[in-house]
Amino acid sequence: MRRKEVVMASITSDSASATAVPDREVIRAELEATRSAYHRLVNSLSAADWKKKSSNPAWRVGQLVWHLAWGAGYFPRGVEECRKGKSRTPPAWILNPLNMLITKFGSRGATPQSVLEKYDAAHARIVTCLESVRDDEWHKGVKPLGAFGAYKTVESVFHSATLHFREHEAVIVEALRRC
Incomplete structure (x- = not known):
């Protein structure tokens, strides 16, 4: 190994060991709390609530809870993109209308039952993905081209599941208060 490679390997090794490894159990508890909150939200909706317009003019409440369940299925893909350092997320001008x-x-x-099943299946894949993360992968990341163009790491993708839920939960709760 050349001197520059040795120095770079040493720097990389030192910075990796200095970076704290996230607590997997804390992340798992956060994901489970989000899953429980999703269930409470869906189970609280009446048939009339399901059809109400949300404060997002594009979607009704039932569409938003479906979107949350469907979207949860993409978080493992986000982890994989971070691991590889390559995002396949299309630009926002394509992603948002799509x-x-x-x-x-x-x-x-x-239906409430179908979205709960869809969310639970996605949640199980997220937890399986969480189990597969090696200690040296937590801080790998990528800057996606899509709607959420901030730099993402393996760790932040897991937290994004909760942030995505909270964002849309607030829109749903606001819609239910208005009526």
């Missing part, structure tokens, strides 16, 4: 169409069409015929 997201709206997928949600409008995908949510047709959705």
